[in-house]
Amino acid sequence: MMKKIDISILGLGNLGTAFFEGLRKNNNVNLHLYEENEGTRKSLLKLYDTKILPNIEFIDSGILILCIKPQNIRDFFESSSNKIGENVLICSPVAGLEIETINQYVENKIIRIMPNLLIRENNGLIPFVKNYDGDYLNFINVALSFLGNTEEFDEELFALITAISGSGPAWFYELSNQLVNSATKLGMNENDATNLIKGLIKALPNLINEDDTFDELVNKVKSPKGTTEAGLNSLIVDNFDNIIFNAIHQATNRSIEISTELKNE
Numbered sequence: 001m002m003k004k005i006d007i008s009i010l011g012l013g014n015l016g017t018a019f020f021e022g023l024r025k026n027n028n029v030n031l032h033l034y035e036e037n038e039g040t041r042k043s044l045l046k047l048y049d050t051k052i053l054p055n056i057e058f059i060d061s062g063i064l065i066l067c068i069k070p071q072n073i074r075d076f077f078e079s080s081s082n083k084i085g086e087n088v089l090i091c092s093p094v095a096g097l098e099i100e101t102i103n104q105y106v107e108n109k110i111i112r113i114m115p116n117l118l119i120r121e122n123n124g125l126i127p128f129v130k131n132y133d134g135d136y137l138n139f140i141n142v143a144l145s146f147l148g149n150t151e152e153f154d155e156e157l158f159a160l161i162t163a164i165s166g167s168g169p170a171w172f173y174e175l176s177n178q179l180v181n182s183a184t185k186l187g188m189n190e191n192d193a194t195n196l197i198k199g200l201i202k203a204l205p206n207l208i209n210e211d212d213t214f215d216e217l218v219n220k221v222k223s224p225k226g227t228t229e230a231g232l233n234s235l236i237v238d239n240f241d242n243i244i245f246n247a248i249h250q251a252t253n254r255s256i257e258i259s260t261e262l263k264n265e
């Protein structure tokens with residue numbers, strides 16, 4: 001039988017909880033949970049029969065996943081880097097945090113990833129980059145691949161990946177928000193509109209074939225002089241392409257800015 005791998009999750013906010021939910025179904029993994037915030041600990045303990053410590057004690061093996069915000073990174077390493085054994089693999093999903101910056105604090109092996117919340121459903125997309133050869137501790141094979149599709153990218157692309165994929169769910173949620181708002185303004189009650197849009201989002205994956213481009217998918221919905229075409233033409237007039245480009249550009253720039261802030265601190 002395979003030896004279980006020890007995974008410590010530091011910070012049980014949105015992403016840490018998603019890791020916990022996704023990984024707790026994995027029999028090859030032992031989870032160790034850490035969350036500083038007492039309120040968060042209490043609400044999680046109402047939901048799960050598990051153990052959560054406020055801070056890490058010495059970790060001498062396995063993987064440590066950093067699920068804390070960029071602004072907490074410096075404090076964490078300054079107070080706790082001596083609690084991370086040299087054989088521990090550090091996994092960082094922290095936006096903007098470069099491998100080189102982590103290496104200023106510790107010399108461990110590091111894997112930088114940029115997942116999104118779909119890892120909760122084991123349906124995530126997990127771009128990664130690492131500073132070591134092979135699959136140390138089988139982390140990619142046993143744990144990351146269990147949470148979704150993994151793919152290696154150059155670290156230079158991480159700011160853009162963070163914008164389109166890490167923040168990705170938010171773009172679709174905000175579009176949905178605006179669809180609901182429009183329907184409400186045009187006379188539908190908010191509940192009905194929300195339910196219709198949620199139903200639509202849930203059904204969408206069934207309509208997407210691997211080979212289709214998004215242009216082709218749009219074309220399948222649109223017919224000449226029809227309702228969809230009327231709406232799409234309005235999007236063109238209102239420069240929808242620019243609106244989206246600017247949002248992704250801003251998000252990418254913010255990620256680059258965070259990298260610089262973390263380096264300079």
Ligand SMILES: NC(=O)c1ccc[n+]([C@@H]2O[C@H](COP(=O)([O-])OP(=O)(O)OC[C@H]3O[C@@H](n4cnc5c(N)ncnc54)[C@H](OP(=O)(O)O)[C@@H]3O)[C@@H](O)[C@H]2O)c1
Nearest residue numbers: 011012013014015035036037067068069070093094095166
């Ligand atoms: N959310 C996403 O979809 C997503 C996607 C990709 C990457 N990320 C990255 O994942 C990281 C976490 O994001 P999040 O949205 O999960 O943030 P979050 O909801 O704020 O969760 C962070 C949690 O960690 C706790 N914490 C902070 N310092 C700690 C420490 N030293 N020890 C133990 N617990 C500590 C925080 O407590 P307090 O509230 O008391 O500070 C908070 O409960 C960020 O760096 C982000 O860039 C997030």
